[in-house]
Amino acid sequence: MSTQPKRNRRSFVRNGLLSAATVSALPNPFSTSSDKATAGAQTLPPRKTSLDKHRNLFNGDTCVYFYNPELWQPEDFSLRTVVNPRTGKMNPKPTVVGGPFQAKAIHRYVDLLADNGIDTFVINANANRAWYPSKKFPSVLDGYQRGNRDFFRGHAICQGITEPEAVEEFLDNFTVFMNRYQDLIDAGVDWLAETSKACRRRKISPWVSIRMNDMHGSRNPEGSFFNHPLYKQKEMRLQQAYYGLQNTHDRQGFNYEKPEVRAMMFEQIRDVVDNYDFEGLELDWWRQPLCCEPGASAQTLAVMNDWFRQIRALTQRRAKKTGKPYPLGMRIPGALDQLKAIGVDVVTLCQEGTLDFVIPAGFWATTWDMPHDEFHKRLGDRVTIYGSVDDGANSLPTQNESGSVRERMRYIGASPEIERANAAxxxxxxxxxxxxxxxxxxxxxxxxxxxxxxxxxxxxxxLSFLRGKPKHYCFGTAGAFFNPTPFELPAQLPASIGPFAQRPFQLAMCAEPADQNLELMVQVVLKAGDKPGYMPVSVNGCWPNLTSESTEKLLMPCGSLTHHTKDHVGYNYRFPVSLVADGWNKIVVENQSKETITVAAIEIAVQAKTG
Structure with a gap:
């Protein structure tokens, strides 16, 4: 289950299932010279590793098939407006009806991935418990009898749901959702094993992802069905990993300084490695970045490093048994030093060869300024470093033209242009x-x-495929949901610019061919009440451009989301596409007026020339 913004995730009932995570940053100053900024990946020596065939990875959470059965099993499921059997009234929104859920939905989903170029499917197996019907490890549906709403009642508060009628509504929806898993159990189908079977059929490499400290049930440790029995013991949980008021409950995860916790999680990992047909393991430290109490000692780091080496030995034994490589890696925040402070010494593990890959990522919104160049310097050339394209563009609110659809985040799965830009x-x-x-x-x-x-x-x-194609770059923006500190990359925006002042902003982009009739459009988004006067903009040191056009429209649509909300106005500037460099690019915004302005967002399009 992957955490989604409040509107669609906080009530699993209404639209889905909650998930939690957190990310951070390496130093990312703007002192990089223009010469260094254009170097990009070309400065890296060519490498040949067993991971070369794993280039296009797709991470699916434990509910990836189950969220939208009407898409993957449409002959049996549909969206309808129906009468709620508990209330006798029509449900206010269309409801998924039909079933039972079957293994063919899993195979169809994997077919979709294979047909569209995915070479490696990384399937998540667990939250606080196993989400598959494990024979070795506590599972979320252990003890559940179909239709027993009270089995899930203690989890409502974990979704932020407390009003009595809202709790019943949650149970209406959640019980139906979880019954899809029960459908497979009743049919003797283990969905995790079926995933690898489907991957083998389509010649996709099946990997497994383990969430290292999932906090979905943290608001009710004793009462949520999510939680492992060990999590119910307060002494097994972290006591000092939180500060301030941000997500206090979500910081009280398992304490890996406890040998009982390490033993428990090792058994979870051993189960999926030894008893399932996978050939790669991702340890997901973004769900959540909680391990040991902050300020981990050298002794604690040594204990944790030895534990990770035991996992490495486990995967190597599996590789020897199957005759195939079994790479081990981590999905992590970009904050290497903060991770080490809680006991996860990524640098040492990479340099010594314990880890084969790392995936620095954002919490929910994708990162646009992750310093992959610095990662290569710090982690060495033994490790493969992937880029993570996460589904949230940033926290800039947008809407359709009429305002009937309004979202606080764009889901970039609906925008090939934003996806291309982020990957490029x-x-x-x-x-x-x-x-x-x-x-x-x-x-x-x-x-x-x-x-x-x-x-x-x-x-x-x-990258060769992406050059010359339309792209829509965004900057990361700060927002309470999108920036769990101290692990998330510090956002450059929003930013206030005082009278007659200027601010630089840095973004990773790819250079474009000069012969394909392309232009660069920079949109500076201000608060609607700001009066910018002269607001010159420059790209990578060019002479400032003073000519702009105000607009309510986004540079490119993201599905039905085409416009800014009433709170913001965009100002569009045109530049030659030849200004764009591989790697870091610098945008400077000036405020040549007597009043302070607030830059809410900066968005950049590579598009066909329009004038």
Whole structure:
């Protein structure tokens, strides 16, 4: 289950299932010289590893098939407005009806991935418990009897649901959702094993992802069905990993300093490695970045490093048994030093060869300025570094033209142009492949006019394929939901610019061919009440451009989302596309007026010339 914004995720009932995570940053100053900024991936020596065939990875959470059965099993499921059997009234929104859920939905989903160029499917197996019907490890539906609403009642508060009628509504929907898993159990189908079977049939490499500290049930440790029995013991949970008021409950995860916790999680990992047909393991430290108490000692780091080496030995034994490589890696925040402070010493593990790959990522919104170049310097050339394309563009609110659809985040699975830009920037910075995260959440909310475009996945790991194609770059923006500190990359925007002042902003992009009639459009988004006067903009040191056009429209649509809300206005500036460099690019915005302005967002389009 992947965490989604409040509207679509906080009530699993209404649109989906909640998930939590957190990300951070390496130093990312603007002191990089223009010469260094244009170097990008070209400065990296060629490498040949067993991961070369794993370039286009797709991460699916434990509910990836189950969110939208009307898409993957349409002959048996449909969306209808029906009478609620509990209330006797019509449900206010269309409801998924039909069933039973069957293994063919899993195979169809894998077919879709294979048909669109995915070479590696990374399937998530667990939350706080196993989400598959494990024979070795506590599973979320252990003890459940079909239709027993009270089995899930203790989880309502974990979704932020407390009002009595809202709790009953949650149970109406959630019980139906979980019964899809029960459908497979009743049919003798283990969906996790079926995933690898479907991958083998389509010649996709099956990998498995383990969430290292999932906090979905943290608001009710003793009462949520999500939680492992060990999590119910307060002494097994972290006591000092949170500060301030942000997500206090979500910081009280398992404490890996406890040998009982390490033993428990090792058994979860051993189960999927030894008893399932996978050939790669991702340890997901973005769900959540909680391990040991902050300020981990050298002794604690040594204990944790030895534990990770035991996992490495486990995967190597599996590789020896199957005769195939079994790479081990981590999905992580970009904050290497903060991770080490909680006991996850990524640098040492990479340099010594314990880890084969890392995937630095964002919490829910994708990163646009992840310093992959710095990762290569710090982690060495033993490790493969992937770029993570996450489903959220940023926290800029947008809407359709009429305002009937309004979202606080764009789901970029509905925008091939935003996907291309995000992948291109990461590849130009030296990323050696792409992992898609939360892509399926574009469909989960069933928003009008917003649908994931799986055809956009094909060849997106190839920089040569991306050059010359339309792109829509965004900057990361701060927002309470999107920036769990201290692990998320510090956002450059929004930013206030005082009278007669200027501010630089840095973004990873890829250079474009000069012979394909392209132009660069920069949109500076201000608060609607700001009066910018003269607001010159420059790209990579060019002479400032003073000519702009105000607009209510986004540079490019994201599904039905085409316009800014009433709170913002965009100002468009045209530049030659030849200004764009591989790697870091610098945008400078000036405020040549007597009043302070607030830049809410900066968006950049590579598009066909329009004038």
């Amino acid at each position: 920037g990461k590849l130009a910075m030296g990323a050696q492949g792409i992992e898609w995260f939360n892509f399926f959440c574009t469909d989960q909310g069933r928003l009008p006019g917003i649908r994931a475009d799986y055809t956009a996945l094909r060849d997106i790991d190839k």
